Each structure stands twice: as structure tokens, then as C-alpha cells.
Amino acid sequence: MKNIYLSLVLCAISATAVAQTAEDAAFVKGLYQQALGEQQGYKWLANLCSEAGPRLAGSEGDAKGVKWAVETLDTLGFDRVFTQPVDVRHWARGVETAECLQGKTKRPLRVTALGGSVGTPGGDKGPGLTAKVIEIVGREDLAAKGHLLAGNVVFYNEPMDPWLINTGSSYGKAGWQRWGGASEAAKFGAVGVLVRSLTHRNDDFPHTGAMAYEEGVTKIPAAGISTNDANWLSAELKKNPNLQVHYTLGCHEVGRAMSANVIAEWKGSEFPDQVMVVGGHLDSWDLGTGAQDDGAGVVHSMQALWLLKQAGYQPRHTMRIVLFANEEFGLEGARDYADSGLESGRTHLAGVESDGGSGAPRGFSLPAFFHEAHPEIIEALNTLLSPYGCREWTQGGSGADVGQITDEGAILMGYRGDSQRYFDYHHTAQDNIESVHPRELELGSASMAALMYYLDKTL
Amino acid sequence: MKNIYLSLVLCAISATAVAQTAEDAAFVKGLYQQALGEQQGYKWLANLCSEAGPRLAGSEGDAKGVKWAVETLDTLGFDRVFTQPVDVRHWARGVETAECLQGKTKRPLRVTALGGSVGTPGGDKGPGLTAKVIEIVGREDLAAKGHLLAGNVVFYNEPMDPWLINTGSSYGKAGWQRWGGASEAAKFGAVGVLVRSLTHRNDDFPHTGAMAYEEGVTKIPAAGISTNDANWLSAELKKNPNLQVHYTLGCHEVGRAMSANVIAEWKGSEFPDQVMVVGGHLDSWDLGTGAQDDGAGVVHSMQALWLLKQAGYQPRHTMRIVLFANEEFGLEGARDYADSGLESGRTHLAGVESDGGSGAPRGFSLPAFFHEAHPEIIEALNTLLSPYGCREWTQGGSGADVGQITDEGAILMGYRGDSQRYFDYHHTAQDNIESVHPRELELGSASMAALMYYLDKTL
Numbered sequence: 001m002k003n004i005y006l007s008l009v010l011c012a013i014s015a016t017a018v019a020q021t022a023e024d025a026a027f028v029k030g031l032y033q034q035a036l037g038e039q040q041g042y043k044w045l046a047n048l049c050s051e052a053g054p055r056l057a058g059s060e061g062d063a064k065g066v067k068w069a070v071e072t073l074d075t076l077g078f079d080r081v082f083t084q085p086v087d088v089r090h091w092a093r094g095v096e097t098a099e100c101l102q103g104k105t106k107r108p109l110r111v112t113a114l115g116g117s118v119g120t121p122g123g124d125k126g127p128g129l130t131a132k133v134i135e136i137v138g139r140e141d142l143a144a145k146g147h148l149l150a151g152n153v154v155f156y157n158e159p160m161d162p163w164l165i166n167t168g169s170s171y172g173k174a175g176w177q178r179w180g181g182a183s184e185a186a187k188f189g190a191v192g193v194l195v196r197s198l199t200h201r202n203d204d205f206p207h208t209g210a211m212a213y214e215e216g217v218t219k220i221p222a223a224g225i226s227t228n229d230a231n232w233l234s235a236e237l238k239k240n241p242n243l244q245v246h247y248t249l250g251c252h253e254v255g256r257a258m259s260a261n262v263i264a265e266w267k268g269s270e271f272p273d274q275v276m277v278v279g280g281h282l283d284s285w286d287l288g289t290g291a292q293d294d295g296a297g298v299v300h301s302m303q304a305l306w307l308l309k310q311a312g313y314q315p316r317h318t319m320r321i322v323l324f325a326n327e328e329f330g331l332e333g334a335r336d337y338a339d340s341g342l343e344s345g346r347t348h349l350a351g352v353e354s355d356g357g358s359g360a361p362r363g364f365s366l367p368a369f370f371h372e373a374h375p376e377i378i379e380a381l382n383t384l385l386s387p388y389g390c391r392e393w394t395q396g397g398s399g400a401d402v403g404q405i406t407d408e409g410a411i412l413m414g415y416r417g418d419s420q421r422y423f424d425y426h427h428t429a430q431d432n433i434e435s436v437h438p439r440e441l442e443l444g445s446a447s448m449a450a451l452m453y454y455l456d457k458t459l
Numbered sequence: 460m461k462n463i464y465l466s467l468v469l470c471a472i473s474a475t476a477v478a479q480t481a482e483d484a485a486f487v488k489g490l491y492q493q494a495l496g497e498q499q500g501y502k503w504l505a506n507l508c509s510e511a512g513p514r515l516a517g518s519e520g521d522a523k524g525v526k527w528a529v530e531t532l533d534t535l536g537f538d539r540v541f542t543q544p545v546d547v548r549h550w551a552r553g554v555e556t557a558e559c560l561q562g563k564t565k566r567p568l569r570v571t572a573l574g575g576s577v578g579t580p581g582g583d584k585g586p587g588l589t590a591k592v593i594e595i596v597g598r599e600d601l602a603a604k605g606h607l608l609a610g611n612v613v614f615y616n617e618p619m620d621p622w623l624i625n626t627g628s629s630y631g632k633a634g635w636q637r638w639g640g641a642s643e644a645a646k647f648g649a650v651g652v653l654v655r656s657l658t659h660r661n662d663d664f665p666h667t668g669a670m671a672y673e674e675g676v677t678k679i680p681a682a683g684i685s686t687n688d689a690n691w692l693s694a695e696l697k698k699n700p701n702l703q704v705h706y707t708l709g710c711h712e713v714g715r716a717m718s719a720n721v722i723a724e725w726k727g728s729e730f731p732d733q734v735m736v737v738g739g740h741l742d743s744w745d746l747g748t749g750a751q752d753d754g755a756g757v758v759h760s761m762q763a764l765w766l767l768k769q770a771g772y773q774p775r776h777t778m779r780i781v782l783f784a785n786e787e788f789g790l791e792g793a794r795d796y797a798d799s800g801l802e803s804g805r806t807h808l809a810g811v812e813s814d815g816g817s818g819a820p821r822g823f824s825l826p827a828f829f830h831e832a833h834p835e836i837i838e839a840l841n842t843l844l845s846p847y848g849c850r851e852w853t854q855g856g857s858g859a860d861v862g863q864i865t866d867e868g869a870i871l872m873g874y875r876g877d878s879q880r881y882f883d884y885h886h887t888a889q890d891n892i893e894s895v896h897p898r899e900l901e902l903g904s905a906s907m908a909a910l911m912y913y914l915d916k917t918l
Contacts, residue, residue, distance in 0.1 A: 163492040
């Protein structure tokens with residue numbers, strides 16, 4: 001039924017109906033002016049980072065984040081604010097030390113456990129792990145050197161491809177080392193892995209991020225190593241291939257914990273049962289305060305609807321801000337939301353996600369089917385938003401959270417800010433409010449608001 | 460004759476001839492890959508900032524900048540590197556102190572002399588200036604309060620308009636206070652001015668920048684005041700309208716000095732007498748090391764041609780890197796270049812300037828006549844460069860330096876990087892290499908190279 005409904009909606013839109021008007025342009029301009037003048041999103045983000053701090057799923061900070069979101073949304077006067085409880089995996093970091101052994105001297109290495117890793121033997125108080133290091137650069141190198149890995153630590157050192165323009169693409173290309181590198185190495189008998197941090201920058205901050213073990217393969221401890229130390233270690237190994245490392249990771253599973261999706265709803269005047277979502281994820285990694293990942297998406301989402309509300313807009317479809325639980329560690333919030341976030345009889349018409357940081361607007365990705373069916377809407381959006389830097393209307397997915405929505409025909413979209421700086425901070429102790437440029441953040445919020453406005457009006 | 464020649468050239472270009480090819484796309488991709496992989500521009504910029512430091516026209520740093528440019532360009536193997544001597548105004552900063560007097564207590568204010576200002580009475584060792592402060596917000600306020608200004612210090616506090624998307628436009632709008640505010644106030648008998656710094660940021664760094672006195676009007680000392688202190692002073696004046704300030708400026712004219720334009724030339728194979736310029740200015744303000752203003756433009760220009768040379772390209776027209784002297788303080792280098800930079804019989808076909816910092820590419824401005832005559836070239840450029848973020852092809856000027864070129868029909872263009880962060884650093888002690896993102900800078904260099912390539916091939 002959803003499918004039939006959507007086809008009807010899409011067919012009913014004529015090119016004339018969607019042409020943007022001078023009134024639309026004035027309304028959109030007002031959204032940007034309000035955002036840039038008031039900077040409410042930046043104030044919220046600074047507040048979230050200081051009040052809740054790091055928000056690793058299941059942690060105390062995560063609970064503070066949920067509380068902050070409910071309390072803040074409650075002040076905005078939407079029709080209802082509620083939580084959807086989510087049972088989440090809770091993993092915790094412990095002691096983290098590492099050093100390279102060079103005869104009698106020890107050279108400290110800056111490492112941090114990858115999310116989900118087991119600890120080294122004995123955990124916090126154990127002896128840690130000592131073994132020879134083998135550098136692996138790329139999948140072919142792994143296959144070629146597999147026979148050398150037994151009993152050793154694998155040092156994955158494939159850098160992010162500097163040649164790709166969108167840093168998200170480079171991240172995706174090098175990401176296999178972090179996500180599955182431990183099990184790949186364990187299959188060859190390796191006892192641990194150190195993974196080059198996923199960033200283009202050379203600095204001293206190791207990056208964490210989720211990893212997973214393959215079933216049936218020995219779980220070996222996995223840590224990220226800063227790019228400066230990765231470069232140093234690589235150079236040192238060329239001089240002395242028998243180098244050993246020693247490292248201790250106290251990380252461990254805590255068990256299950258309760259978290260929540262936080263949802264604010266603004267009822268539509270014409271189609272209350274058709275829901276348009278704007279969302280980001282409330283959880284973050286534990287090293288920084290998650291200003292970029294994904295505090296920016298949280299406040300983009302909150303502010304998008306808040307800007308519309310302040311402008312006196314009344315949506316035709318029901319709009320929702322959805323702040324998802326535990327994106328980083330299993331998408332449990334997004335999955336629960338997709339399964340049971342909507343009451344029976346309601347459907348998702350559209351959803352837009354922001355989970356790429358606070359960069360100045362470049363555009364939005366929209367599904368291929370929508371590009372094909374409605375080039376005139378894309379064209380109108382481009383005309384409306386290009387004065388504000390949104391000129392890239394790509395075909396693609398929304399993001400991990402909104403992407404879980406499976407309603408047939410739902411238009412799932414993603415905000416695309418400039419990507420050059422995002423991985424400088426991503427999953428590190430530097431992901432804090434200082435990395436956020438207020439105006440760039442606000443331009444993102446207004447772009448999200450303008451997209452929601454035009455689609456709500458047109459669909 | 461130049462005019463006739465250009466018309467012929469422009470008419471001869473057919474739409475088919477300019478359509479970009481797969482070969483063009485591959486060549487351009489190679490330029491970006493080389494830039495991002497090697498990061499030569501960033502290395503040069505770091506080196507310029509540390510070797511030469513601040514490069515105020517006529518200063519020792521300015522001379523070091525010229526030396527650095529000649530020596531660095533000499534290593535690149537172009538056909539010739541030469542300097543064009545430029546006689547420049549040399550002004551120097553001295554002691555700078557300021558405080559707000561509140562009864563017996565003094566509250567320090569962060570100020571810095573505007574470029575070209577006279578000092579306070581007695582200069583470095585004088586008593587400074589003490590007077591009541593009158594806040595003026597906007598031109599109308601100045602007209603309305605003119606009768607109150609005699610004997611007082613005018614505190615210009617019109618902020619940069621937060622609503623404009625391009626920060627350069629906000630800068631232009633508020634710039635009258637800094638450029639002409641002193642003489643405007645002096646006409647009403649004011650004895651000094653403090654000018655709110657031209658930035659969207661609230662911080663503690665006062666911004667300098669050129670000002671000028673109107674002939675026949677008393678010269679009064681002018682200083683920039685940090686936005687944080689401007690906000691504080693404004694709030695304080697509401698409580699106590701009789702507040703006084705005391706400030707000392709030791710700035711003064713040193714006299715004339717010699718500087719130089721630095722030029723590297725790469726001879727064209729088909730049209731050696733038709734010159735295409737890529738340029739920025741070597742001088743900077745004295746507070747920071749001019750990484751953004753305009754070290755970025757210097758290395759964008761150097762690297763643009765260096766990327767083409769490394770790619771094995773042979774230009775059809777003669778190409779030049781021109782690093783201009785003294786943009787900040789009178790455009791003397793650019794004027795001298797426009798007057799006599801070319802030998803008799805040669806003409807400028809085109810010029811592109813980078814003087815807006817190191818922001819990630821947004822596009823280029825090109826003259827209206829070129830947009831009108833050759834939409835197909837703009838379209839081809841957009842197709843070639845949009846994968847790298849260049850999607851804004853506006854009608855407009857090039858910049859202050861290249862803009863001095865008066866050859867009839869010359870196509871004068873400007874690089875447009877993202878503008879949000881530029882005025883955070885502009886004309887302050889913070890304009891240093893730390894403010895530059897290596898990849899954003901490199902994307903700019905490659906965009907300049909790609910533009911030069913396509914125009915050289917097509918025109």
C-alpha cells in the first residue's frame with residue numbers, strides 16, 4: 001500500500017507545481033538569516049559537549065546526552081517529545097599503553113583501542129602483549145606476507161588515499177583495516193594488530209572506531225596508532241625488521257545497557273500520517289565530546305525544524321527530529337526506530353540525515369529513483385539552495401541511521417558538507433567544539449531546514 | 460589593435476572546439492592528484508612564513524619575501540625569473556597600548572593601529588590620547604550624533620553583517636569604518652577613532668588594515684579593537700556613557716623604500732607575445748606571517764604553473780607567475796606591473812588572481828563580457844572542474860592586483876575559495892600557517908592550474 005501511495009504522490013507532481021517561486025526564495029533566505037544571526041545550533045552544540053561530554057553508547061555520558069536532548073527539545077514547543085528505549089552494547093576502554101622496544105630503550109607509541117576490541121592478556125593489570133611487528137600495506141601485501149604473521153603483531157599501514165577529493169571515499173577505501181583487519185590477521189596466527197589512524201593528517205592523535213571479529217576466528221586485541229607514530233614505526237622497521245612492540249589494552253565488554261532514541265514530533269496539517277524525518281545520532285566515541293560526530297548532526301536536525309517553527313511555518317506532513325542511539329556501535333537505535341518507531345498506519349515519506357560533521361554546505365545526496373523521477377524537483381532545489389553553497393545533488397544513500405528506514409519508496413537523503421576537515425577530528429580526543437566553525441554549522445542547519453520546507457511543500 | 464585581436468580570437472572559438480574531452484578530464488585529474496599527493500604548495504607556504512615572516516611593504520621581511528620568491532622560482536626551470544623594482548610606502552607600527560578608564564581602575568583594551576594611521580601625540584614616548592568615547596553604529600548614527608563628537612574618541616562598532624553568505628561581501632559593507640572612518644569623525648572634531656575589527660568571530664585579536672586620510676582634514680589616530688573588547692565596551696557604555704579611553708600609538712611613516720614584483724615566465728609555443736598571468740601578492744601585514752593574506756595566493760600561483768610543468772604541458776601562450784609588491788598599502792606593485800610589466804608588442808590575454816585565502820574551491824569569477832560571449836567555455840570549465848568543488852562561475856572582478864591590468868579585452872579572473880574562515884585570520888597576529896588546511900590549499904592550486912590549462916588550450 002505504501003508503494004501505491006507513493007507512486008500516486010510522485011505522479012501527481014507536475015513541473016509547474018514544483019517551480020520554486022520568489023516567495024520560496026524569500027522564505028529560504030529568512031531561514032539562513034535566522035540561523036546565522038541567532039546561531040542557536042552552535043549554542044546547543046557547545047552546551048551538549050559541555051553538559052553531556054563523551055557519549056559512548058551505554059555510558060553515563062550517553063544517558064546525559066539523552067537527558068539533555070529531551071530537556072532541550074521540551075523547550076521548543078513541538079507537539080510531543082518522547083523517547084524510544086534502546087538496548088545497547090556497552091564496551092569500555094581501560095588502560096592503554098604502548099611502546100616500541102629497541103634493545104634496552106623504549107619509545108612510547110600513541111595508541112587507542114578500537115571499539116569492540118578484546119583487551120590484551122590480563123587486561124588493565126596484565127602483562128600486555130609483546131611481539132615482533134610486521135608492517136602490512138594493503139590487501140595484497142597481507143596475502144603475500146600471511147605466512148610471516150604467526151605469533152606476531154600486524155601493523156596495518158595503508159594510508160587514506162590522498163587522491164580522492166571526497167575524504168569519505170578515502171575513509172571507505174582504507175576502512176577494511178580497522179573494521180576487519182584483526183580477524184584477517186588472526187587467520188594467519190597473528191596475536192594483535194595496530195592500525196594506522198584513518199586521517200589525512202599527520203599528527204599525534206590515535207583514532208578509534210568500530211571493529212568486529214569474524215565468528216570462529218580467534219579474537220586478538222586491536223588498537224589504532226597515530227599517523228605520526230605509524231610513519232615513524234614504518235621508517236624504523238626499514239632499518240630494523242626485528243622490532244618488537246609491547247602494548248596493554250584494558251578494554252572490555254561491560255554488558256548490555258539501556259539508552260534511547262529521542263524523538264520530537266511536529267504534526268502535519270494535511271498528511272499527519274506521512275512522516276518526514278530529520279536526524280543524526282546522539283552517541284559518540286568516548287575520546288572526545290563528539291562535536292563533529294555527530295553533535296553537528298544532532299543540532300542540524302534540531303535546528304532545521306526549529307528554524308521552520310520560528311519562521312511560522314506549518315508543515316503539511318508530520319515532521320520529526322530523531323536523535324538515534326548507538327550509531328557507532330551497532331546501529332541499534334536506528335534499527336529499533338525503523339522496526340517500531342512509527343505507529344501502525346503511518347509511513348515514512350522522507351528522511352534526511354546529517355552524519356558527516358559541520359563542514360560548510362556542498363549539497364545533498366538523494367536516491368537514484370528520485371533523481372530519475374523528479375529532475376525538476378532537484379533543479380528547483382538547486383536554484384533555491386545554490387546561493388548558499390548547495391550545488392551538489394548526488395545520487396546516493398542518506399547515512400547509516402536514516403538508511404535503516406525500509407518503508408517502500410521513502411526518500412532517504414544525506415546532508416553533504418565540505419569533507420576536507422572531518423577526518424582530522426573523527427573518532428579522536430580532538431572531536432570537540434573547538435573544531436566547529438559556527439557559521440559553517442549554521443549554514444548546514446539552514447540547508448536542512450530549506451530542504452525539508454521545499455519537499456514538504458511540494459510532495 | 461589589442462581589441463580587434465581579442466574579438467577575432469573570441470569569435471573564432473566554436474562550441475565544438477571548446478567541449479572538454481575525456482583527455483582534458485584525465486589531464487585535470489592528474490593535476491589534482493599531483494597537488495594532493497605532493498603538497499608542494501603547503502611546503503612552500505610553511506617555508507615562506509618561517510623564512511620571511513611578516514612582509515609589510517618596505518620592511519626587512521618584505522625584502523626576505525622577495526629573496527625567497529626569486530630563489531624558489533629559480534629552482535623550477537621556467538624560462539626566466541626576474542624582478543621589477545617597485546618604490547613603496549613604508550609605514551611602521553610602534554608602541555600600542557589602550558585602556559578604558561573607569562574611575563580609578565583601568566581595563567586594558569586590545570587594539571592595534573590601522574595601517575597608515577598617525578601616532579598619538581608624542582608617539583612611542585608621548586602621553587597618548589585620553590578622551591570620552593562615543594559609540595557609532597552605522598553611517599546614519601554618525602550623521603545623527605555628529606554634534607556630540609568634538610573632542611571625543613569615536614568608537615565605530617558596526618559589526619560585519621552576519622546575514623550575507625559570502626564573508627567578503629560583509630567585509631565590503633562594514634569596511635567604510637576602517638578605511639575612511641577617521642576623516643569622517645575628524646570632520647566633526649573627533650580626536651581619535653577605535654574601529655571594531657572586521658570579522659564575524661568574537662575573539663581577542665584586533666585586526667589592522669589600510670586606512671586613508673581625506674585631504675584637508677585633520678589626521679587623527681586610528682586603531683582596530685578586538686571584537687570581544689568592542690562588545691565589552693559597548694555594553695559598558697550603556698551603563699556609563701561618560702567612559703573615557705586612553706591609548707598610545709607609536710606608528711609613523713618611515714618614508715619610501717624599495718621592494719619588487721617577482722615574475723617567472725614560461726614562454727608560449729604558438730603565441731609567445733600573448734601573456735596569461737597567475738598572481739597573488741607577496742607583501743602582508745606585519746602582525747602575522749601572511750599565510751592566508753596572501754601567502755596562499757603566492758603559492759597557488761607558483762604551484763599552478765609548476766603543476767602544469769610537471770605534467771609535461773607546453774603552453775601555447777606565454778604564462779607568467781606574478782607576485783605583486785605592496786598590495787596592502789597602495790597597490791604600487793600592481794600599478795607598476797600594469798604600466799610597464801610587459802615589453803612593447805606584447806599583450807595580456809588573461810589573468811587570474813588568488814587573494815582570498817586558502818579555503819576549499821568554490822569556483823572562479825570571470826568578467827561579464829566573457830560570460831556573455833562564451834557561455835560554452837564556462838560550461839566546459841564547470842564540467843571539468845565541478846568534481847573538485849568548483850561550481851560557482853560568477854560574474855565579477857579578479858582582485859586588486861590583476862585588476863590593475865588595463866589591456867583591452869583581457870580576461871581578468873579571481874579564484875573563489877570558501878569564504879567562511881578567511882576573516883577569522885585576516886590582518887591579525889593569527890594569520891599564520893596553522894590556519895591553513897593543506898588539502899584545501901592544494902585543491903586551490905590545482906583549480907588554478909586547471910583553469911589556466913583549459914583557457915590556454917582553448918583561447
